[in-house]
Amino acid sequence: PGHDLSGVDAARGAVLAAYVQLAGLLLAGRRYPQAARAYAFLYGNAGLRDRATLLHSAFCLEHTGALDAAVARYREAIAQEPDFLEAHIDLAGVLWRVSDFEGALAHARRAVALAPDHPYAVRILGTALLHLNRLDEAETQLRRALQLLPGFVLAELDLALVLLAGGRLREGWRWYAQRWRETAQLQRPSFYDPAREWQGPQLQPLAGRRIAVYAEQGLGDTLQFLRYVPLLQQQGATVVCVVQPELAALVEHSLPGVQCQGPQRELEVDLHVALLSLPLHLGTDTLADIPASVPYLRAPEAAALRWRERLAPWRDQFKVGIAWSGFLGQINNRNRAVTLGLLQPLLEMAGVQCFSLQKAAAGRFSDALPDASKLVDFTGSWEDFCDSAAMLEQLHLVITVDTAIAHLAGALGRPAWVMLAPNADWRWLLQREDSPWYPSLRLFRRGFGEAREAQVGRVVQALRSRLAQGVA
Incomplete structure (x- = not known):
């Protein structure tokens, strides 16, 4: 939505137009803290209440962790324009984060009522159902969103979560492999080379090869999926782990033969692979396939x-x-x-x-x-x-x-x-x-x-x- 500067005198309008442009550039560049400050000026100091200012300022508040303020701003936008599709979609996307799961569902349903074939509206309905643990209904909506917009990565990732939560691991991992296309949330490491990313033991046997396994998300994810590293060693690989520095010593002690990538060590490997891709490549297709032998970590x-x-x-x-x-x-x-x-x-x-x-x-x-x-x-x-x-x-x-x-x-x-x-x-x-x-x-x-x-x-x-x- 565009900004409405009608009724503003020329001199003040020029200043506000410059602020609007700056805020838009910061938002487009995902520089949310700076964009939030620019929109705070437009909303607070300049008193703008047009649909774009309300929507974009709410979005920036959401992405800087000011969830309650974001909810209030989205609600203000909807109060001003009850059929504001984007505001309903975005509000549905934040309400579950503040425990209003039914509210998220209500606004998602409203968005779909306003635009039944809008992939973002259909996807957010699937998301709202996912966060209510209504997996079958969520799956239906997310697959429909993907019919409306093939390759819609947010819908693909939500569908992956639905399938994984339901224990349908094989298909879930395959959808989860699309996570790298959501570059706003996840980036490959600097050493990533598409030609060296491991595609699994059938295509690339590991015997006699050096492979780097790189952490990609939070500490909990790393701790959970380190269990797969010994399975690579059992296939004859020498494994280098690229993990968070605070985990390196524990990993090297717990997994004999594994060396962790540190700032002073060169990464010289034949292949590399993302840690959370290992369940897909190593055949964790069902809950019974999970390698659950513990402990796999131990203190020195x-x-x-x-x-x-x-x-x-x-x-x-x-x-x-x-x-x-x-x-x-x-x-x-x-x-x-x-x-x-x-x-x-x-x-x-x-x-x-x-x-x-x-x-x-x-x-x-x-x-x-x-x-x-x-x-x-x-x-x-x-x-x-x-x-x-x-x-x-x-x-x-x-x-x-x-x-x-x-x-x-x-x-x-x-x-x-x-x-x-x-x-x-x-x-x-x-x-x-x-x-x-x-x-x-x-x-x-x-x-x-x-x-x-x-x-x-x-x-x-x-x-x-x-x-x-x-x-x-």
């Missing part, structure tokens, strides 16, 4: 000894590590995280000593300041994931939201209880309390409309029951 003995000694003062207590938020910028963290204050009953439980595993800033989710004796915090001493792993190995139980700590505990084979959002990530599947990826994990799902207090209450009761049984 020196780190284990250090942390055994450090936690020795609490040797007679049931030691529980807790984490309550993931990375604040993660798209679903508002639904995943819980506030620390809700976990207070764990801190007060007789015979239990709680330890913080919350290394990353948790923002407003750190809403309490417990006594240091109730929640011991050693995370400032973690130099890398060797320390994290060694500390987790000394705990009786980890209680966490869906974040890298859950994956680390699972990869170490340590008992962990994971509190999931209603729209849990695809890897946790639906309804079940266990995980085929991690045998040592127990899942506590929050239902749609269920208060976090109730979810945490179930965790607290489960821990009481476990302690009453004397299970350590």
Whole structure:
């Protein structure tokens, strides 16, 4: 939509036109923080309320994490123009992130009513249904979006998530392979060469070859899919891992023969492959095919000894590590995280000593300041994931939201209880309390409309029951 500068005097109009042009260029370049400031001037200082200013400023607010402000701006645009298709589509795309799943569905349905054959409207309806765990309906809409616009990468990726969440892994991985075309979210590493990207063992046997496996997304994804690296070694490959620096030492210790790419090391390999492409290439077609032997990561003995000694003062207590938020910028963290204050009953439980595993800033989710004796915090001493792993190995139980700590505990084979959002990530599947990826994990799902207090209450009761049984 274009900007409306009618009714503005010539001199002021020239200034505003320049601001409009600047804001548009910044938005087109995906420089959202700068674009948000330009639109804040147009909206606030200049008082523009035309459809383009409202829509684009809301979009920039959304992409800078100001979700509540973005929702309010989209609603303002729709109040001004009830049939504003793009505003309904974009509002549907942000409401699920602030736990208004039914609101997202309502605006997606409105968008489809306004434009039944608009691929973006049909896709956002599929997305809204996906986040309500209505997989069959979501699949129908997403496949229709792809009929309307073949190659529509956002619909392809949402369809992949639907299939993976439903355990239909073989087709899910194939659609997920399209993720690299969504360049706004994912970029290949600088050393990427299309001619050297591994296409699987049938086309390119690995015996005697050196292959680089590169991490591509978050720490949790890396931890989860490192399990595939030994399968490459079993095929005769020498493996180099290009992972986040804080994981390198743990990976090299846990996976003998693997060398991690560091800033001082040259990458000299025959082939390379994205880490999350390995399930596709190595035949994880069904849930039964998941390589789930744990632990596949373990802390170095020196780190284990250090942390055994450090936690020795609490040797007679049931030691529980807790984490309550993931990375604040993660798209679903508002639904995943819980506030620390809700976990207070764990801190007060007789015979239990709680330890913080919350290394990353948790923002407003750190809403309490417990006594240091109730929640011991050693995370400032973690130099890398060797320390994290060694500390987790000394705990009786980890209680966490869906974040890298859950994956680390699972990869170490340590008992962990994971509190999931209603729209849990695809890897946790639906309804079940266990995980085929991690045998040592127990899942506590929050239902749609269920208060976090109730979810945490179930965790607290489960821990009481476990302690009453004397299970350590």
